[in-house]
Amino acid sequence: MSFTIAIIGRPNVGKSTLFNRLVGQKLALVDDMPGVTRDRREGEAKLGDLQFTIIDTAGLDEGPKGSLTARMQEQTETAIALADALFFVIDARAGLTPADRAFADFARRADKPVLLLANKSEGKHGELGAMESYALGLGDPIQISAEHGEGMGELYDALRGLVPETEDEVDEHEETDEERAARPIRVAIVGRPNAGKSTLINHLLGEERLLTSPEAGTTRDSIAVEIEYKGRGFRIFDTAGLRRRSRIEEKLEKLSVADALRAVRFAEVVVLMMDAQNRFEEQDLRIADLIEREGRALVIAVNKWDLMESKPGQISALRHDVDHWLPQVSGVPIVAVSGLMGEGIDRLMQAIVESYAVWNRRVPTAALNRWFEEAIANNPPPAVSGRRLKLNYITQTKARPPSFVLFCSRADAIPQSYLRYLINSMRETFELPGTPVRITLREKANPFAHKRKRPS
Template sequence: MTLTVAIVGRPNVGKSTLFNRLVGKRLALVDDTPGVTRDRREGEGRLFDLRFRLFDTAGLEDVQDESLEGRMRRQSELAIEEADLVLLMVDARTGLTSTDEIFADQLRRSERPVVVLANKCEGRAAEAGLLEAYSLGLGDPVAFSAEHGLGLEDLYDHLKTAEEAKAAEAGEVVAEPGEKEPDVLQFAVVGRPNVGKSTLINRLLGEERLLTGPEAGITRDSISVEWTYNDRPIRLIDTAGMRRKARVSEKLEKLAVADALRAVQYAHVVILLLDAEEGLERQDLTIANHTIEEGRALVIAINKWDVVKDRDAVIAGVRDRLQRSLPQVKGIPVVTVSGLKGRNLDGLLDAAIDAYDVWNTKVATPDLNRWLHEVEAAHPPPMAHGRRNRLKYISQPKARPPTFTLFCAQPKDLPDSYLRYLENELRHDFELPGTPIRFLLRKSRNPYA
């Protein structure tokens, strides 16, 4: 049994600040600009001994059409429908607005338990706004400050009451702490703006979970969604479109791109989504190279495959560009999909899981050293200062990505070309296609020293 809590309110009242405080991380982008949050963002909230599922939502606008604001409002309404408790946040400093009153009326009709948080109550300027909040007819408002932590004890009491009510209604028993949960695979979907990342994830989930539309750059925050595929728990992470650095000028876009890069850093597998009609662009290669430098497994997905005419030419062009521009990582999986039509999505997920398994590969030390003697005999390293630079020993201290420690007589004199030879042989002999490989060079001890 998990309590579900949704934070709602008009734009720029401090919803994302509260979300970040309760999840204990700066997951949601925060800025003075109204309307930063657009999608439902989900996280694990924590307050003292309570644990709960938490939604951050877009600022509520009084629109019902098919505009971006209208679609954002529907995402917020879906969060309210899922919630066991709704936190309606108002700005006590500016006082109530007609928009606050409209949505308070909507929440009364929803029959969901509601707590009014009068935010920004850390000074006397907020006293009038706090008193105004009583007029919403949703019970006593909580004097609150998301930024400074004022009112958290009162919020805890409301959350505890809601948790106990849900447990009594469901007749469930909370699981004992310490039960081991299966590992969650983290897949980050990245790419340039408007290549179809959110549409692809919605199709995988089978619901309109993420905001989509013809406008480029709708997604700003990196939104993670828990999901299960073939009994394997997966966390899908949607990210903001990443343009070339020279074209990024607005502060919000810089924050969104930085958030997307963090998603890459913490992902297990990165799915780089391409537009089939545009192919593998320079910016795509920049994103792929960053993924490899971060040591993440990489899968290339060519989207919008349903509209491509010369398919052989497109896929040959992508593979050729990968071969020329990323020769250090051979065998990166390339999968063709259509997020809009839902084609070959199982193939994409299977490729991502295979890439994850390769990324986790651990090779036994005896096998590695037998391999090392064979490759050294077939192609010895270059001489160092007129003497043979012998390779003595190899081990794999870690996976994720596969990392190998190589002991040799003169590690500083072992050229990069020879390391590439060893890497290519490792990939071929131990079946490690498309995953980053790391070498740590160490000087072997001289037994006569």
């Protein structure tokens, strides 16, 4: 495992800004309101030629036992236990506070190397606050501005003696099927607020890794966790709940939603989690449509199934509802689960693996040609303006998701209903349930177009 550093400090001192600076992208949400970060977040950081794992944590704060604040602190304590060294961050503009002094003692008791970072040190006020930090007894403060990138050279000099040297390894060859099979499947878990996404992931991990609460909106960042399930690796992203746009009012919630959408685009398989007692609401359907438009494999998990009254035919009714409400992803896998009780987890993980395989599928050319001839013979394309449309041939251009180019005459005249017929027939013939299927129309070049008409 690489050298690991945890960023700690009281709320709103700029920990997440520093995290984003070191990983080179805006992974952690940043806002002026204290307490934005709740779960701990890991990333691969680089500073000059130094490479290490960085952990962003919730601000160290006190709260009653069992409260959300107290559990946020437990997450921070876990991060400290996992780390090889600590970045203790203070706000140089605000100067030292009683909370800084209390948590400096906390960092000292961790018995690990601690670098004291006086953030927001730009300007005269910042310099005075940095000088105050000597009183913490954690050595010389390193004056930085995480937002503007100032002081990174000084931070590098202090880190160089702590982080083991690593050699950059550049891998330029294309990924093979065997390498893809060995790589973790990227899975995003999305849904409306309070659908039980974090509870499900905690059950998979066997620990309280992600904060959960009856209050909707507990998760704000998209948090990635690595798990291994029955010998297969998964990188699972827990995301903030997605509300209707009209209900997204606070700036912070807008950032959380944007972060969740980035997780969908980064994922290979997306699990749409619905509440069993309030399923197939308008927002569920919008999220499913978004996933299909982004071209990601989809699995639907109906959570809190343990709260449903047991009746015969419930799963069949679910299947009927999915095909009725989501015809654009006909045959999508649907699994009834209970994240709290751990019911249906095996079926869900198997559905993820199978959906990933379908998403990567390539159809053999000979089989594709046979299907194409039969599909046209069984249901010829309609005539438009008295002229019959001619479909020449079809070829698969890529997988992830399965994408095809159909060469034809008058591409703009082919109705969407006929394309849906081809896609549904293809799904059934080649067993492509649930995954998006793309057909792009392209007009075949007319070999006689360059010839001039003979004069009459």
